[in-house]
Amino acid sequence: MQENLYIISAIAVAAICTFATRAIPFALFGGKRQVPKTVTYLGHVLPPAIIAVLIIYCIRNVNFLSPNHGASEIIAILSTALLHIIKGNTLISIGGGTVIYMFLVQYIFI
């Protein structure tokens, strides 16, 4: 019983803290006030920069100095990009890239 109580509190704390990080910009600039021009500007130019950061975030634990030099990740990312540039179909790009990656990490660069 005491353990359950601990888990419930832990989940509650994590939930509140996660929500808090997501709510910060809305608490600062939301509401009825006019959104400052700088924030509008940032909201406009940030997405492409953040998506780029997120791609790096996804491969942050890849060791490019290891024997495989992160070959699985590099090949799979390039294949995904190439598929998307040629076919322009989101599902084909993501599905194809993922299958290629799974094949590479399971059979080639184990």
Next chain:
Amino acid sequence: MDTDIIKLAFKKTVPVLFGYLFLGSAVGLLLADTGHSFIWSFFMALFVYAGSGQMLLISLIAISAPLSSIAFLTLLLNSRHAFYGLSFIERFKKAGKMYPYMIFSLTDETYSILCSTNVSKTVNDGKLITYIAMLDHIYWICGCVLGAVIGQYLSFNFKGVDFAMTALFVVIFIEQWKSFKSHTPVYIGIFSSIICLMVFGSDNFILPALIITVSALMLLKSRPLAHKPQENTGRC
């Protein structure tokens, strides 16, 4: 009924469906590994709704970490989310009563899907973004429960399936690349990430990288980094 809008939201979120089912399963498996009931995976997915956040939470619960540590580490890990809302301060208001839910459900993946969803004149944008957010959340809950309940009995080798998330970001990256005239923000993002990755290491790089990115973009504010004008119709 909003059948058409739900269909459109579903189409937009299919990549997240695959990503979340597998990523969620991975988180569910992790919980099953610590010997806890799958019901906790359900509640975590429902109330916390953060991939890396839940992994951290599970590992902290496993060592009975004090609540203060859970709070501190969660804030630190999820600090990148503080930057996402900047692009949706006005747009989320269209969700009406669901405004708080939109803030709650702003994950990496929902953020990127919303960024790649144009505001159109024919579709009720407030409803569309709400359904996108709700569908993503449902996928996540299903994934987390699925992983915790049956994941450990599956014999198929899922290793590498979490690449679906990386692939999703790559696809959105290309879409954004096409619709922006200036690529300076992208270069700044990549450059600051790589520098910070080398300086701070893989566990701590993202917050400094984002701070440097935002600062650099502020410095460049006077220079034109705008969209191609003809496509400047609401992409965030």
